[in-house]
Amino acid sequence: MHLPKPRGAFSEQLFAALLSGDPTTAARLPGPEAAEDAALALWCLYELSYRGFEEVDDRLEWAPELVAVRRGLEDDLEDRLRSRWSGRPAYDGDFATAFFAAVERHEGPSLARFVQRSATADQVMELLQARSLYHLKESDPVAFSVPRLPVAARAALMELQYDEYGGGRPERLHAHLFAEGLAALGLDATEGAYLDQTPLAVLEQNNAMSLFGLHRRLRGASLGHLAAFEATSSGPCRRMARGLERLALAPEMRAYYEEHVEADAVHEQLAVRLICQPLIEAEPETEDDVWFGAFSCLDLEDRVAHHYLDRWGESA
Amino acid sequence: MSRPTPDVVLCPGGPMLLRGEHLVMDDDGVEHPTTRPISAVCRCGKSATKPWCDGTHKVIPERLRP
Incomplete structure (x- = not known):
């Protein structure tokens, strides 16, 4: 780079x-x-x-x-x-139910819905170029959190990461699938190739993940971010795949999104129930940051969506 | 931590998590091998990628969720 x-x-x-x-x-x-x-x-x-x-x-x-x-x-x-961030929500009952409910309650503009229904091929290419900044590093920021976790959360995060990194098969590593999708679209799959045209909202979205991942103090935020990311992935990835199909764009990129429909339906359960919940049980002081990280994930994606929808003259 | 971890986890309102390699037979008798360290098997019946979960349980009314 x-x-x-x-x-x-x-x-x-x-x-x-x-x-x-x-x-x-x-x-x-x-x-x-x-x-x-x-x-x-x-x-x-x-x-x-x-x-x-x-x-x-x-x-x-x-x-x-x-x-x-x-x-x-x-x-x-x-x-x-x-x-x-306005603070963590009050809830009765278990963390996992409260977490899924809070993510469901969150309403934000959806780039995936726009891609599914009406984006032009040029707009999709522009979006994928910006997304490449993170997707070519997919799962890398949260990997820094692994050695900072209590036993149950650490084991479960490794199980999730093993899948993200291809389960021992480089050809299934998610970041690599995205690189193949970029290449199939005729885009540059070199890391940082589109850094010059990447807008502030996307840079900040990337930086937040690195901030949370690189600081042991912020491990709760790192995992909360992961959980919110996974819990808002399957549906949008299906819409992205349908948009790519509508525009007859490279099947390799569609395959990347289709893989995420299924993978992230597993990962959201792992992240919420088997990673964040055990983390909070073992280290209750991390719970505020779990919620903070989750909020930041959703809020930063809203800002990215606003940026592109405004730019393309679409109302959110 | 000496207790063994369950290999099958039923997620309230959501899928069944299945750890390890398995052959899953769907409603039509077709067998599907698992392809990841943990798989999520659809329990709401509405997934478009059955027998695997695709998150659809979240968009159906709560009373219809498993």
């Missing part, structure tokens, strides 16, 4: 520091000019913990000056996400 174009003086100087290999220059950065400038910078700092950039020294991942910059950006992001 290559560094993207900067989106302000802050990301420009940060990228210069990354390229120079001398992280001390990052200690004198100006503040970010705009939300996009900050979000792109944070996305790239996180990338050092995934696949990295060809032109950046891998050792910079843990350079103290860059960790300090990342920390500042993460604090801003976490404050913003928490300020959008």
Whole structure:
């Protein structure tokens, strides 16, 4: 992957520091000019913990000056996400029932419904390019949470992840299925290929997952995010598959979404009942963050949907 | 943690989770091998991908859910 174009003086100087290999220059950065400038910078700092950039020294991942910059950006992001959340709902009975009910109650605009019914092929391609930022890293952020969990939740998360990563068969690894879908559509399946045109809402959606995954303190949010993601996946993936079929677009991409209809009907049960519930039982102090992570997942997807529906002149 | 974990889990209002490799026979007598570490078998009868769950139980009235 290559560094993207900067989106302000802050990301420009940060990228210069990354390229120079001398992280001390990052200690004198100006503040970010705009939300996009900050979000792109944070996305790239996180990338050092995934696949990295060809032109950046891998050792910079843990350079103290860059960790300090990342920390500042993460604090801003976490404050913003928490300020959008109104707190966990009160409920009687068990967590799983309350969680599924809360996700069902959530009403947001649906990009999948738009794709199913009326999106043009160009609009679908644009959406898939933006989605590629995460789907080519599918399940990677939450993988960082594995060693931070109590026994029952850890075993169940590994069972889910084993399926996400193809059950030992690379050709079934979900991120790879998405890459094959992109290639079949004539799109670039290289990671970060569409980073330059990725909007703020999508960058923030990605950054939230990395934030939750990379901090042990936020393991509850990481798993709550996972549970909400899985619990809102089967239906929308079926709609995406139908939209791709309506437009006669590559069957390989349709196969990616069809796989998720079935896989995520399993994963939502695992994530809610066998991962989050045991986590909360073993570590009750994580429950607030489970709900916070779930809310953030739904809210960030709403923002992405608003961005595209507004851009395409559709009312949400 | 010394208790064995159930290999079959009935999810209230939802599917039956089935851990491990199995052959599942559907209503028409057709056998389907499981393909993932845990599978979800449809219990509401409304799935479009039977015998597997596709999440449809969530969009049917609560009284019709298993």
